[in-house]
Amino acid sequence: MIAQRLSLGSFGAIWVATALLFALCLVIAPSSLSNSSLMAMLPYAAILAVIAAGQTLVAQQAGIDLSVPGMVSLGAIFVTKIPDQAPHLMLPAILVSIVAGVAAGAGNGLCVAVGRITPIVATLGTNALLMGFIQWYSRGFPTPIVPLLGDWAVSQVFGIPAIAVAAVGILSTVQLIIRATIAGRRFEAVGANPLAATAAGLHTDRYVVAGYAAAGGCYAAGGVLLAAFLKTPDIFVGESYLLPSVAAVVLGGTALTGGLGSIVATAVAAVFLSQLGQLVLSVGAPTPVQWIIQALTIAMGMAWRQSSLRVLVARMRSALGYKIARATGGY
């Protein structure tokens, strides 16, 4: 019973919150649930979900990744600059983008695991290096995406935006690797308890580096999707994704202090945040108010989580007290 409550408390809560949000939309702003509105929301939610999946992997290892802006921009810059609108270079460019993201992520991981640098500082540093690289490589001006990829990004598969389908593909692959392979399960074990994992003979450092590398791949993939969707992405296009990615992880229920994480819950949180944005927009509130409402939602979500946890601890304590009282024959 308690275990069930706990599981709802950590990763299930966001489902309930998202359902409530859609119900709220139905009541106060039905226009935000119209087909066109949902089709406009889904690509952004999908891109955020892919990026936030990377942040989830890092959070599981008790880290936080501030290099999201650099990594996402890196993916976007390679996929636009390498082909320079030549269709035959499209696939190699996508590949280079992802590999570059993985490599940069591995750099993060090495700084954290081997260099013993605090994740905040390490990723702050790599972000600066990446931003420098992007500035130098792009010479400061953006390039349009290959038209083929741009057309694909706005196409639909059975009425669902192609980007959302691609995102579901990426997320299920990551989820499958984590939940259904030995390496993935070990990765979770290292995150849940590094000391126990070390005692069990796992090389924790390798899993931390792999986590950051996979996260880098997710950011770069998000950057590729973003570039395809925006057609001509700004060179620092990833900058607006740092805070939402952290917000999605936190709302999804993965603790930033490490432990178990859920990519699915993070993805639902990404949908939640995007739909919240749509709702606020359709009510007619300007962008700044949108920011404030998002921030307040995160604060309330966190406060609720903490209080529900507190109630749980109190309940367990009283249950324990009852047992002790019965065993000793008191009261």
Place this chain on the structure above:
Amino acid sequence: MLTLLTPLIFIALGQMIVLLSAGIDLSVGPVAGLTAVVCSFFLVEPVGAGDIVSGVGLALLASLAVGILNWCLIRKTLVTPVIATLVTFMCIRGSSLWLRSIPGGLTDGRVCDWLAARVGPVPIGFIVAALAALALEVLLRRTRWGLCLRAVGSSEINARKAGVSIELTYLGAYSSCALLSFAGGLMLMAQIGIGDPGAGVNYTLTSITAVVLGGASLFGGRGSFIGAFMGAMLIQQVMNVTTFIRLNSAWQFWLIGILIIAAALLYSGLRAGRRQGTVA
């Protein structure tokens, strides 16, 4: 260069206080920006004494409120400092954008001149910042406040056992950080001279870079204000050098990135070495 440097010093000093208590404040940049935006409504030409008092006073109160809000979120709802100050970061940025959706409100030239006044070649603001760093360093090493701050940052449980009033120490740390960011915001306003909602945001990351370069530990309890001051100087100097020797603007990013990673590696290596030394 000294004028450009002053806001960063103030904000880095604030960040240092919070870092000493084993926290982190991401909202420093937006607080500085909000100060400039709020003042831009009052300090327009022609400016009177009443405008200055109400504008600066209001910005001061707003900053203090942010500091207290940060403390409340972190200590009362038990949210981690990163998330709590991320929330205030978004709230303040939103508020700044709400107040001024586009840059506006030219600051009266006299106010800018007054804030940028110099003694010989050195701006007064810079002297104040340097003195503040020195004073905070002395306070940290010589007074009960400094001792409490370092104790709480090193180990909250032990500090509690030793009779430190934990909550007051945290409250003091976050509100003084907000007030120093406010001071940085005033200096920033004197430079940009207009209420720009996007101004100051970058100071969050630069201030963390500055204190890390100064040798502070993100785990709390360790660090020096003189170090943060020097870190800020180094960053500004690097920024200047790249423009003067006409390096590609990418080098600004690269040098900062290399500096922060090298500094972190060096310090973590030094500490590991020292720890092994004491064991052996």
